[in-house]
């Protein structure tokens with residue numbers, strides 16, 4: 404017996420026995436653990452790829468969901484009293500706008516009829532005080548859409564001119580605004596004209612050529628003052 408073993412309660416204890424397990428027992432336990440481990444394999448398993456796809460799919464769905472249902476990220480999108488966004492962004496109901504009409508008149512008509520509406524004696528008839536653009540609205544809409552050529556008498560003056568089909572290249576609303584302006588400027592007294600009326604006339608006359616003053620008077624005689 405050595406000095407060392409004499410001082411211990413349990414003599415002959417080996418190094419592996421310190422934790423309560425013998426060397427052989429330790430090896431046995433570890434061999435179990437080693438056996439239970441999955442065999443290392445090459446490449447990657449299919450499961451993580453499926454998860455990646457599910458995540459991507461979810462991300463895509465979330466994107467679509469947000470674009471559709473974000474309400475344009477408007478602060479009012481959760482306000483039940485807020486007006487519908489679709490109605491907000493939708494086309495506004497047309498209101499004849501003589502201010503816009505005046506601007507368009509300067510661009511489209513004033514070169515001939517002048518900004519004063521007085522025309523040019525011997526060349527371009529006046530619109531100011533003329534019975535042609537007031538009264539029946541279809542008469543002036545037709546003139547603007549299809550143009551006018553031939554002998555015409557305006558306020559006692561004879562003209563033989565040629566007005567192009569200016570309105571053919573303009574929108575219904577633009578024609579309605581110009582005509583509404585002409586019917587109310589320079590002391591003229593005529594009701595404003597709606598874009599729907601212009602559309603209706605445009606459809607009815609098709610892409611026809613210029614009217615003659617006689618033809619248009621047959622359809623819409625001048626109203627007696």
Ligand code: HEC
Pocket residue numbers: 508511512513514515516526527528529530533534535536543546547551552553554555557562563564565566567569570581582585616
């Ligand atoms: C290129 C010159 C020219 C332009 C631009 C022009 N007109 Fe005329 N317009 C005439 C001529 C010329 C006549 C007379 C036609 C004829 O002799 O038959 C006329 C006739 C008219 C008449 C009937 C006669 C009258 O004096 O009341 C109206 C209404 C009219 N134009 C409105 C317009 C409006 C509105 C525009 C703009 C959208 C316009 N015109 C643009 C040359 C023009």
